[in-house]
Amino acid sequence: MTDEHEFAQETLGADFWNERYRSQDRIWSGRPNRHLVAEVEGLAPGRALDVGSGEGADALWLAERGWEVTAIDISTVALERAELHVAERSPEAAERIVWKQADVTEWTPPRGAYDLIGVHFMHLAPEPRKRLFSLLAEAVAPGGELLVVAHHPRDLETGVPRPPRPELFYEGDAVTSVLPAGEWEVLVDEARAGSQTLDDTTYTVHDLVVRARRSG
Structure with a gap:
């Protein structure tokens, strides 16, 4: 077992x-x-995979707009909380979400199954991160x-x-480098500045945003 895998298992x-x-x-x-x-508003709804769904805010937003969502997270506590919250907030949206417990460092998604895959603030070590992004790319349907x-x-x-x-932070090539040449169009690859306030201190922060479309 590699040190990176041990870190992912023990710390995350x-x-x-x-x-x-x-x-x-x-x-x-x-x-x-x-x-x-910003990136998904206006897209025609289809099948979505929310990776690291947490307390369910992204899954709910997608389901309210007609997406059929599979929401996965490693935490059963988070999944139970999310499912309860969504059921109370929007029973109709809740019917369009499947909640699934999975460790993304070991899980393999079905190939070509999703029209949209979102993975937000998934900070793995380089080796499991590369594996995850490669598998997620294969799980995107043509045109997704x-x-x-x-x-x-x-x-x-x-x-x-x-x-x-530092190894948990990455630039766009950590994503785009696993996308097979000729099969993908990179629509967005940038660091977007914003602000975040923590303990009464406001910081400038930068979010990497990569959006790519599979041909087909």
């Missing part, structure tokens, strides 16, 4: 995330990822899209609190 594994979700009634804002909204959002390495220079592990 099910026990870590279940404990984190148990520690608070809500971890995230409850709002969908702003880059998901892959959307990756992550903390950009520039954040390590701004003072915003981030894990002190």
